[in-house]
Amino acid sequence: xxxxxxxxxxxxxTGAPYSSQAPQTALSFARSAIAAGHTLDRVFLYGxxxxxxxxxxxxxxxxxxxxxxxxxxxKDNDIPGVACVASALxxxxxxxxxxxxxxxxxxxxxxxxxxAGLGEWVEGTMASSRVIYFHAGG
Amino acid sequence: MSTLIVIDQPPYGTWAGxxxxxxxFSLAAFDQPVALLFTGAGVNWLRKLQETSEVEQKSVExxxxxxPIFGVEAMYADAAACVRxxxxxxxxxxxxxxxESSSDLLNQYxxxxxxx
Numbered sequence: 277x278x279x280x281x282x283x284x285x286x287x288x289x290t291g292a293p294y295s296s297q298a299p300q301t302a303l304s305f306a307r308s309a310i311a312a313g314h315t316l317d318r319v320f321l322y323g324x325x326x327x328x329x330x331x332x333x334x335x336x337x338x339x340x341x342x343x344x345x346x347x348x349x350x351k352d353n354d355i356p357g358v359a360c361v362a363s364a365l366x367x368x369x370x371x372x373x374x375x376x377x378x379x380x381x382x383x384x385x386x387x388x389x390x391x392a393g394l395g396e397w398v399e400g401t402m403a404s405s406r407v408i409y410f411h412a413g414g
Numbered sequence: 415m416s417t418l419i420v421i422d423q424p425p426y427g428t429w430a431g432x433x434x435x436x437x438x439f440s441l442a443a444f445d446q447p448v449a450l451l452f453t454g455a456g457v458n459w460l461r462k463l464q465e466t467s468e469v470e471q472k473s474v475e476x477x478x479x480x481x482p483i484f485g486v487e488a489m490y491a492d493a494a495a496c497v498r499x500x501x502x503x504x505x506x507x508x509x510x511x512x513x514e515s516s517s518d519l520l521n522q523y524x525x526x527x528x529x530x
């Protein structure tokens with residue numbers, strides 16, 4: 277049997293939870309990749325994908341909380357989750373320092389996600405062997 | 415590592431194209447080779463004299479004209495899509511190169527990213 281070539285992936289999620297399947301599909305992919313021995317360099321949230329990092333998402337109790345599921349997965353596997361700052365600020369996703377800077381009434385970034393620039397995505401494309409995009413489609 | 419950013423949606427309807435353009439500028443800022451391919455309805459990005467005041471958005475023409483300054487190596491337009499949307503090089507912003515075969519073009523780049 278041929279040996280599996282192990283990959284180091286960067287995942288980019290651009291579809292929002294509850295309006296697209298992108299976060300679920302990406303999580304299934306990520307779990308399968310880790311189970312098969314691959315590694316994830318980082319997960320980058322871009323465009324509408326930043327909504328996945330909202331601590332204010334409160335779906336009904338009989339529905340999966342995709343932000344919570346992703347947060348647990350990232351913590352358990354010690355994988356960095358990064359939301360693009362420009363995408364995040366446009367869409368109302370802020371950490372405490374951005375809250376102070378823009379004098380907003382609250383912050384809502386879910387741990388362990390962090391907010392950073394597109395340079396994190398560029399680094400991901402250089403550091404990993406594959407970059408996979410999860411779009412909203414349609 | 416060379417990257418081709420593909421924009422296949424028309425401007426103004428979603429933010430995806432603008433954010434794809436930001437990805438291209440970001441790669442260029444980090445000295446990574448990057449080019450843009452406009453295909454399908456995305457070729458409408460390249461039209462000259464876009465009037466956007468009615469939709470209260472900034473014209474994407476200004477962003478596109480900044481692309482070479484920021485270090486984006488090329489802006490390609492898919493030739494078949496241009497025929498479909500009745501666009502010739504004269505109708506488009508300066509610096510556009512017609513791509514007769516987008517599949518050949520895709521093969522020249524190591525990494526491809528689509529606008530969401």
